[in-house]
Amino acid sequence: MSVYETKIARLNGAGNPFDDVLGKVTLLVNVASKCGLTPQYTAMQQLQTDLSAKGFSVLGVPCNQFMGQEPGTAQEIQEFCSTTYGVDFPLSEKVDVNGDARHALYASLVNSPDAEGYTGDIRWNFEKFLIGRDGKVVARFGPQVAPDAPEVLAAITSALG
Numbered sequence: 001m002s003v004y005e006t007k008i009a010r011l012n013g014a015g016n017p018f019d020d021v022l023g024k025v026t027l028l029v030n031v032a033s034k035c036g037l038t039p040q041y042t043a044m045q046q047l048q049t050d051l052s053a054k055g056f057s058v059l060g061v062p063c064n065q066f067m068g069q070e071p072g073t074a075q076e077i078q079e080f081c082s083t084t085y086g087v088d089f090p091l092s093e094k095v096d097v098n099g100d101a102r103h104a105l106y107a108s109l110v111n112s113p114d115a116e117g118y119t120g121d122i123r124w125n126f127e128k129f130l131i132g133r134d135g136k137v138v139a140r141f142g143p144q145v146a147p148d149a150p151e152v153l154a155a156i157t158s159a160l161g
Contacts, residue, residue, distance in 0.1 A: 062091060
């Protein structure tokens with residue numbers, strides 16, 4: 001199944017953010033505004049700027065499950081992202097990525113292995129999934145792997161063809 005078929009709302013509640021990235025190579029990242037890894041937004045936005053014309057997009061998925069590091073309302077999250085990091089890539093509604101209330105999107109994503117073979121629960125904010133144009137997971141990267149790390153860039157370049 002393509003992740004692009006998953007129902008999830010945009011951060012502002014209007015429509016599905018997958019409509020914005022359908023058919024693109026997408027770096028899907030669970031994000032938080034008050035995390036030590038939050039500065040990864042800079043590299044995520046740079047990727048968006050540099051590669052969007054080639055059929056690439058970042059999609060941020062806010063989550064407040066890791067030490068309450070995304071406590072804001074939709075409006076506060078949007079304002080923080082655009083004002084602090086100039087984010088213009090799509091953001092989804094805030095969801096749970098683990099546990100009984102895990103969003104359907106993450107119910108399928110967590111079965112994808114990373115380079116070390118890890119599958120299972122999302123480990124922290126800024127875990128990354130590279131989604132191919134067909135909506136299938138191409139690669140998974142842990143939270144500490146920077147969005148512009150060589151292995152991420154290589155996977156994006158390969159997926160873009």
